[in-house]
Amino acid sequence: MLKKRIIPCLDIQNGRTVKGINFVGIRDAGDPIELAKKYANQGADELVFLDITATIEQRETLIELVERVAQQIDIPFTVGGGISSLKDVRKIIAAGADKVSINSSAVARPELISEIANEFGSQCVVLAIDTKHDEDWMVYVSGGRKSTNLSTVEWAQQGVQLGAGEILLTSMNNDGTKEGFALPIVQNVCDAVNVPVIASGGAGKKSDFHSLFRDTEATAGLAASIFHYNEIPIPELKQYLKTQNIPIR
Numbered sequence: 679m680l681k682k683r684i685i686p687c688l689d690i691q692n693g694r695t696v697k698g699i700n701f702v703g704i705r706d707a708g709d710p711i712e713l714a715k716k717y718a719n720q721g722a723d724e725l726v727f728l729d730i731t732a733t734i735e736q737r738e739t740l741i742e743l744v745e746r747v748a749q750q751i752d753i754p755f756t757v758g759g760g761i762s763s764l765k766d767v768r769k770i771i772a773a774g775a776d777k778v779s780i781n782s783s784a785v786a787r788p789e790l791i792s793e794i795a796n797e798f799g800s801q802c803v804v805l806a807i808d809t810k811h812d813e814d815w816m817v818y819v820s821g822g823r824k825s826t827n828l829s830t831v832e833w834a835q836q837g838v839q840l841g842a843g844e845i846l847l848t849s850m851n852n853d854g855t856k857e858g859f860a861l862p863i864v865q866n867v868c869d870a871v872n873v874p875v876i877a878s879g880g881a882g883k884k885s886d887f888h889s890l891f892r893d894t895e896a897t898a899g900l901a902a903s904i905f906h907y908n909e910i911p912i913p914e915l916k917q918y919l920k921t922q923n924i925p926i927r
Contacts, residue, residue, distance in 0.1 A: 681927045682891050682919070683723035683898035684912055685876060686905045688713060690729045690759070693743060695906060707906040711746050717905065718751040720912040723927045725751055726846070726900060728779065728806075729759025731821065741773050748774025756804055756846075762787075767794050771802070779846055781806040782819035785826060785833075788840055795841025804876075805842035807834060807867075810850040815863045822850050830863060831870045838871045845871060846900065849879035854903065856882025859890045868895040876900050884910060884918045891924045 688695045688710045695707040707713075714725055727747060729740055744757050757770050758779025767778050784791050784805060794803045808818045809830040817828040834845050847867055849860035857880055864877045874897040877890055881901035890899050904910045919926045 680874070680897050681925045682896075683876075683927055684721075684887070684915060685724045685726055685898050685900040686713070686717045686722050686912070687726040687728060687878065687900050687902045688747075689902060690727060690740065690743065691731050693740065707903065710743065711750055713906060714747045715750045717912065718753050721916060722753060722912055723898070724754040724756065726756045726758070726779065727775075729757075731759075741769055744770060744773040744775060758804070758806055762790070764790075764793050764797060767798065767802075771798065777802050777804050777844070779804040779806045781808060782821075784837065785817065785819050785828065788836065791837055791840040791842050795843070800841050800843035800873075803842045804844045804846050805834070805837035806846040806848070807837075808848050808850055809860075809863060811860075811863070815866075818850060831866050834867045835870050838873050842873065844874045844876065846876045846878060848900075852880030853878075855880055856904070858882065858886045859894075859896075859899070861889065861893050864890070864896050865894040874898065884915050887915060887919060888922045888924060891919070892922075 690710055695710045695713055748755055754776045756777040756779050757775040761778055761780050762783040770778055791803055808822050809815045810818050815830040817826045817830055817833050852860045859877045859880045868875050876898040877896040878900040881904055887899045890896055916926050
């Protein structure tokens, strides 16, 4: 059984780490470089950096900030936000990222997934899916601002067929609520693909991670505010999961 991963996420806006609820109500959460250092020192398994307004503002990811974060950490580093071409990916990998996360650009041009996988390998491509449940779980783009007619499970399958090596699944309904992960859709996606699935959105207490790893095949749990505001230190979370017999890195 794959050991489970704990992944803090830095949502970046104007060079600062921020956090919202259901993708709105954004507030400051600290300096990204200091947080990155802290998480690496605390034993985070990976770090995700998402430039959350790059796509909406139609600009490139903050390369200089990516470089500065990469210099401070020695754990796998995924960067997303505003990546729409191989040229963008080359810059981000050169700046120190190990993987890139693509979302809106992949929906707009699915072949981008294959292009990145062909040049850098599938392990470099994380397909980020923002999903929301109205009558069904559907894919949203542009930082959760625009709905699409794509079914979440079908899009995950298509993305993996095109070369994505990992799925980062964020439930917009659960995001920032601290009421637990969206377990049914997480497991539906796990059942549909043969690559690791990172669950995001809703972590509020240690037992939420236990439920995630006990009741779904997600290989990682991603969270932001509970780590940023020191509500649950990563070492404490990992120790708790070990007591629950969850195989943890």
